[in-house]
Amino acid sequence: MESSNQSSLITDEHRQRLATILPNSDIDATLEKIAQAGAAELLDYCTGRIVPTTISELRANRLNYLLKSNMKLTELEGLVAGLFQIPGSTAARLVKTASSRFAYEWNSDFKELLRESLENQVEWIDDEVQRFQLTLTSALARGWMQDQVKSANVSDIEDTKKGGVIRLQEDTYDYLCTLAGATRVEKQDKRGKKSAKRR
Structure with a gap:
């Protein structure tokens, strides 16, 4: 009604x-x-x-x-x-x-959006880049993620300045997966492809 x-x-x-x-x-x-x-x-x-x-x-x-x-x-x-x-x-x-x-209420939304991106919008870029690359279109969520990384003892996030695309070194990717409760996507040899293996 x-x-x-x-x-x-x-x-x-x-x-x-x-x-x-x-x-x-x-x-x-x-x-x-x-x-x-x-x-x-x-x-x-x-x-x-x-x-x-x-x-x-x-x-x-x-x-x-x-x-x-x-x-x-x-x-x-x-x-x-x-x-x-x-x-x-x-x-x-x-x-x-x-x-x-409203940090308490919004943090759960940030984590859910980050989890979704870490699991479904990520790929391993091989060759000279050697980074996990993911797309996170929310500028606010990217800023929140940057704040989390700065407070942890992990590598900085590389912002490509291209439509919310960012790159993460492996230690940062692992840290964010733990933070968001995301299932880790494994690397694979083919450049720019996401592995189906998860752990």
Whole structure:
């Protein structure tokens, strides 16, 4: 019933506005998440459970509600600038602020995204590179991962600056697999191919 009520509030104008912000997304599914987040936010505000005292706090709370509505990090990052009608650089800072404010909730999402990338978006680059290469499209998740690596006694991450593609030495890859609870992908001789062997 709740989902049906939320759906009835979504208009073609909402769909058109979101389509300009996230042109490649499933518009109806994303709007359902926004409606779910908005309902939860409004209920908490109206009952006094949460009382934001600044615009910055209100925005951080709103992002947390969106994340809790099962919105993906990459989707959230793409939505923020359009949602608040602010420049991309300001949006990035806002998302980072929210991730710090709600670190406990967001860390589990970072780990899940990292686990998925370590298991399914990774390949061993042989020859002169000798690195594990993976794609992690969320800038926020990459920043979080960089912070984890800096605090550990492992090799630095190499950022290729190409669409979220990064390279890891073996000690760093092993550390991140342990951190995220990921199944380790084994190396194989063919360059640029992911081994089917896991341990």
